[in-house]
Amino acid sequence: MNLSVNLPGLSLKNPVMPASGCFGFGKEFAQFYDLEELGAVIMKAATGSQRFGNATPRVAETASGMLNAIGLQNPGVDQIITDEVPFLKERQVPIIANVAGSTVEEYVTVTGKISEHVDAIELNISCPNVKEGGVQFGTDATLAAEVTAEVVSASHVPVYVKLSPNVTDIVEMAQAVESAGASGLSMVNTLTGMRINPKTRKPIIANGTGGLSGAAIKPISIRMIHQVYQAVDLPIIGMGGIESADDVIEYLLAGANAVAIGSANFKNPFICKEIIDELPETLEKYGFSKIDDVIGGAHIEKDPTHLLRS
Amino acid sequence: MNRESMTILHHERIAKDTYQLVLKGKLVDQIEDPGQFVHLLIDGFYLRRPVSIADYDKSSGTVTLLYKVLGEGTKALTRKSVGEQLDVLGPGGQGFPLKSIQTQRALIIGGGIGIPPLYSLAKHLHNQGVTIISVLGFQSMDDAFLVDEFEKFGEVYITTDDGSLGRKGLVTDPLSELEGTFDTYFTCGPTPMLKAVSERLSDIPGYISMEERMGCGIGACFACVVESPDKKGYRRICCDGPVFRSEEVVLS
Numbered sequence: 001m002n003l004s005v006n007l008p009g010l011s012l013k014n015p016v017m018p019a020s021g022c023f024g025f026g027k028e029f030a031q032f033y034d035l036e037e038l039g040a041v042i043m044k045a046a047t048g049s050q051r052f053g054n055a056t057p058r059v060a061e062t063a064s065g066m067l068n069a070i071g072l073q074n075p076g077v078d079q080i081i082t083d084e085v086p087f088l089k090e091r092q093v094p095i096i097a098n099v100a101g102s103t104v105e106e107y108v109t110v111t112g113k114i115s116e117h118v119d120a121i122e123l124n125i126s127c128p129n130v131k132e133g134g135v136q137f138g139t140d141a142t143l144a145a146e147v148t149a150e151v152v153s154a155s156h157v158p159v160y161v162k163l164s165p166n167v168t169d170i171v172e173m174a175q176a177v178e179s180a181g182a183s184g185l186s187m188v189n190t191l192t193g194m195r196i197n198p199k200t201r202k203p204i205i206a207n208g209t210g211g212l213s214g215a216a217i218k219p220i221s222i223r224m225i226h227q228v229y230q231a232v233d234l235p236i237i238g239m240g241g242i243e244s245a246d247d248v249i250e251y252l253l254a255g256a257n258a259v260a261i262g263s264a265n266f267k268n269p270f271i272c273k274e275i276i277d278e279l280p281e282t283l284e285k286y287g288f289s290k291i292d293d294v295i296g297g298a299h300i301e302k303d304p305t306h307l308l309r310s
Numbered sequence: 311m312n313r314e315s316m317t318i319l320h321h322e323r324i325a326k327d328t329y330q331l332v333l334k335g336k337l338v339d340q341i342e343d344p345g346q347f348v349h350l351l352i353d354g355f356y357l358r359r360p361v362s363i364a365d366y367d368k369s370s371g372t373v374t375l376l377y378k379v380l381g382e383g384t385k386a387l388t389r390k391s392v393g394e395q396l397d398v399l400g401p402g403g404q405g406f407p408l409k410s411i412q413t414q415r416a417l418i419i420g421g422g423i424g425i426p427p428l429y430s431l432a433k434h435l436h437n438q439g440v441t442i443i444s445v446l447g448f449q450s451m452d453d454a455f456l457v458d459e460f461e462k463f464g465e466v467y468i469t470t471d472d473g474s475l476g477r478k479g480l481v482t483d484p485l486s487e488l489e490g491t492f493d494t495y496f497t498c499g500p501t502p503m504l505k506a507v508s509e510r511l512s513d514i515p516g517y518i519s520m521e522e523r524m525g526c527g528i529g530a531c532f533a534c535v536v537e538s539p540d541k542k543g544y545r546r547i548c549c550d551g552p553v554f555r556s557e558e559v560v561l562s
Contacts, residue, residue, distance in 0.1 A: 024530035028549070031311060031528075044532075052535075052543055057523040059533040061357045061383070068525065073532045073544070214356055266526040267351060267358065269399065270313060 001280040005039070005258050005291055007235045008183040009120040009158035010094045012039035012258060015291055016248065016276050019239050019262035020044060020098035020122060020162075021070065025084035029265070033273045040094040042260060043084065045124050046114055048106045050076040055206035060195045065214025065241065066263055067193050069207035072100050072127055077110045085117045096160070100124040104147050108154045115156040122237075123151050123182075126164030126189035127211075138164035138189070141176035148180035158183035160237060163228075165191050165220055174228040184235040186260070187228065188221045213263045215241040222254045229255025229296055243267075245275050245282035252291070253298040311402055311528065312337050315395040319372060321388075326452040327379040328423070329388055330364075337400055338371045344430035345405030345498075345519050345553040348375065349527040351397035355383045358399060360524050360548070362498075364426035364456075365433065376426040376455065402527055403552050406431045406496060406517055417492035418444040418460070419481050419507050421499025422453065427519055427552075428498050429456055436463040443467075443492055445484050447499070451475035482506050505561040516556035522547045537562070 003014035017040040023029055026041050035041060053073030060067045074080065080097075088095050097118040101107040107123070115121055125137035125144055137143045144161070152159050161177040163170060165188040174185055190211025195204045203209070221240030229236065238256025242248060243264045251259045264271045288294050316335035324330045337348075341363065349358040365374040379385050390396060405427070416435050420428045425446055432442050442464035448454045451474035460466045467484040468476025477483065481503060497507045498519035508516060525531035529549030537560040538545045545551060545559055 022526070022531060024532075028526070028528045028530040032313075050543070052537075053532060056533070056535065058535075059357070059523050059525045059531075061355065064356060066356050066525070068531070068533065070532050073535065263356070263525075266531065267356065268313065269526070269528060 001283060001290070003276070003279055003291055007257055010040060010096070012094065014039045014276050014279065015252070015258035016272055016279070017042055017096070017237075017258065017260050018265055018272055019260035020124070022262040022265045025080070026088050029269060032269045035088070036092050037273050037276055038093055039258060039276075040096055040119070041088055042096040042098055042122055043080070043088070043118075044074055045072050045098040045100040045127065046074055046077045046080045046110055047072055047100050047102075048077060048109050050074070050079070057204060057206055058210075060204040060210065062193070062195060062212060062214070062216060065212055065216035066266075067195060067205055067210030067212055068190070069205045069210035071207065077113050081114060081117055089117070094119040096120045096122050098122040098124050098162070099151070100127055104150050107147055108150050111151045111159075112154045115154070118157060120157050120183075121151065121155050121159045122186050123148060123159050123161045124189070126162050126166075135164050135166060135189075138162075138173070139167050141172050144173055145176040145180040148177045148182050152181035160184035160186045162186035162189055163224075164189050165217070165224060170224045171227055171231045174232045174234070178232045178234050182234060184237065185228065185232070186237045186239070187225050187256070188217075188240055191217055191220065213240070215243060217241050218247065218250075222250060225251065225254040225256050226298065230299065242275070243271065245278040248275060248279060249282060249286060249294060252294040253296070255296045255299065257295055311400060312340065313397070313399045316373075316398045318390055318392050318394050318396060321390060321392055323388075324376070325455040326450075328453065328455055329377055329379070331375045331377065331387075332372055333375070333396060333398065334370070334372050335398065336371065337398065338366055338373050339368055341366050341368070341373070341401045343405030343408050344434055345427045346401040346403050347427075347552060348373065348398050348400030349402055349524070350387070351399070352383050352387050354386060357525065358527055359383055359387070360402070360521070360527055362427035362519070362552070363401065363430060365430050376423070378423040399527060403548055404550065406519075406553050408434055411494065411517075413440055413494040415441045415492045415494075416443070417488060417495040418442060419495060419497040419499070420444070421447045421481055421503045422449065424497075424499030424503075424519070424521070425456055428496060429459060431496055432460060432463045443488060445469065445481050445488075447481035447503070448475065480506070482510055485510055501561055508556045508561065511556075517553055518556055518559070519553045520547050520551055520559070524548050536560070
């Protein structure tokens with residue numbers, strides 16, 4: 001079965017890619033399978049200069065998921081270009097660079113540099129774990145539009161904006177970045193959460209709060225994609241708690257054009273490959289003959305026969 | 311490193327909240343050095359649990375793990391029975407580099423559930439003819455394990471928090487009387503203990519084995535980092551460690 005999906009800047013052989021921050025720059029996972037099996041690779045966030053991240057502990061388990069507050073640790077954009085990108089470039093797999101920053105200027109600088117070496121940018125305005133920037137841009141529609149417009153004009157490749165679920169109105173955010181020139185959306189980043197250790201009476205994560213990911217957030221992400229699909233014309237890379245080919249179908253039905261797999265890579269480093277292998281059979285199980293027929297398939301209200309029935 | 315469904319050959323309680331688990335499988339063949347770990351997936355829990363390798367036997371394809379019940383996940387692990395399968399990722403990390411370690415007289419300092427990886431190390435060093443002195447610290451007599459086994463390798467000093475076994479106090483207490491009796495130290499335990507030991511023995515070559523809450527366990531997620539004094543600024547405990555030369559990391 002043909003699993004290919006075409007998106008701005010990205011010709012994907014299948015709609016499955018690892019999510020940013022859960023896959024490093026690919027080297028560690030290349031020991032388990034050939035990265036060319038993936039639809040694309042989304043690299044760990046790049047910032048203007050090296051960042052050492054937050055104090056440890058940086059992760060905590062939750063019911064059906066986990067909290068993390070890594071704090072965007074990365075070697076900085078220049079070193080990522082020289083030391084990390086070449087490894088991925090040697091492989092036939094599209095590369096998406098996740099770009100983060102504390103100021104609009106930093107986002108612009110990083111984008112200008114790294115967009116010469118990758119196929120698309122994932123604009124990270126939704127990291128909840130850094131003190132400055134990040135999610136501030138992702139929870140205010142005016143700021144989100146401003147940084148998106150600047151990054152789009154600095155970028156040599158299409159820009160996908162990664163939205164934060166920590167907002168009251170996700171549609172407003174999606175529309176703001178659409179009108180600012182985004183080529184696509186990435187939905188969603190983690191939800192801010194906290195766990196407290198009864199023995200120490202303190203949060204388990206040193207940062208206090210962390211980003212909640214895993215199966216626990218899947219229904220929230222599905223709901224948000226379902227809402228946004230109806231309101232904007234941008235392609236969506238969906239993510240949040242995907243652990244099976246069935247989950248992928250659910251995301252595509254909600255309106256995602258492709259999906260990213262995050263925390264599940266920690267449980268099972270083979271998960272992306274296993275889901276890609278299972279996808280044809282699962283599509284067949286639900287009566288689909290190609291990916292395009294699944295995308296947005298849950299929006300039955302657009303089908304007149306269903307309108308008549310109601 | 312690989313992912314494998316390993317068979318439980320043996321599973322028993324050996325001390326208070328402490329269990330011995332023997333697993334059989336192919337990934338045992340990939341173990342390079344003592345001090346490496348395996349990452350266990352426990353049914354119903356989201357993150358894997360890193361557990362150090364206490365002993366291994368390549369001829370029989372078995373690995374021995376000792377773990378302590380510290381929360382719901384390890385409590386659930388105690389209910390796994392002999393004959394059942396366990397989802398294991400491993401072997402992970404860099405252990406004690408046996409080929410490059412130069413020692414004639416080794417001091418082993420272990421605290422609580424940090425002791426298991428030192429057992430495998432001590433066994434290897436003892437087989438190479440190295441003289442072994444061990445200092446093992448526990449909360450109390452009920453928590454103590456592997457004491458008889460370490461005594462087979464040489465002199466053993468025991469400390470407990472309440473004095474119910476050995477002397478009352480910390481593992482650092484016997485160090486003053488052991489001065490000059492060893493050329494290299496090897497330690498594993500809680501980070502404050504590692505810090506106290508490495509500061510006390512700062513003029514002697516040493517190897518420390520660290521633990522931290524992990525995400526992926528393979529070096530991709532940057533959950534388990536420790537500061538390093540060089541330009542790089544950090545080490546990942548899961549893949550650059552868990553064993554480091556004492557001067558390689560900054561403990562806090």
